[in-house]
Amino acid sequence: MLIVDIVKKHEPITSEEIAAKLNITRAALRPDLSILTMAGILEARPRVGYFYAGKNPKGLISEKIRSIKVSEIKAVPVVIREETSVYDAIVTLFLEDVGTLFVVQEDGSLCGVVSRKDLLKIAIGNADIKQVPVSVVMTRMPNLVTVTLDESAYDAARKIVEHQVDALPVIRPKEVDGKQKYEVVGKVTKTTITKLFVELGKD
Ligand code: ADP
Secondary structure, X not given: OHHHHHHHHHOOEOHHHHHHHHOOOHHHHHHHHHXXXXXXXXXXXXXXXXXXXXXXXXXHHHHHHHHOEHHHHOEOOOEEEOOOEXXXXXXXXXXXOOOEEEEEOOOOEEEEEEEHHHHHHHHOOOOOOOOOEHHHOOEEOOOOOOEXXXXXXXXXXXXXXXXXXXXXXXXXXXXXXXXXXXXXXXXXXXXHHHHHHHHHHHO
């Protein structure tokens, strides 16, 4: 970003001066200057010149991913009951084309997460996978890594990386018979984050 570097070094600086330093005409410089001003990277003060507004493009990206909420990017979760057999869970993975299933109790509250490898691990053993319920192989509450609707896309991505998991259930707290439980209202997966990355790249 040559223009930004010049402004940083020589602020306040007029557009004529920037153009002269770049050896181009003012007209050629104008579109770039207006983009940088609109993006909040430069600030234009009449009769004074351009200032660096303190936001580099990297800062803008980090601001953007922190301002996007989980509620805006979440995907539809695939949920099974804890009594579901390992066999049926594997069939569900194929039918729904997902890698992670969220496991709920009778009242719909989240109790576990079961991943591809959890299912593979039991399937390559000698167990009768039509008889074994997923509750035997799933990772359970309170060891689940979750996000809430008002957390940011950045928070979700950070949890996926830090905890080395593929998917996070998006949860909403609810009280059942005086107990704190969680309803599954969505999911954020590596795919969700990759899609967001592509969307942001388009801009
Ligand atoms: P895979 O096992 O298919 O590579 P993951 O990397 O997501 O998929 O799962 C690794 C382990 O972490 C599994 O045992 C799984 O049960 C567990 N796991 C997956 N998602 C979560 C989560 N959100 N919170 C806690 N544990 C999880």
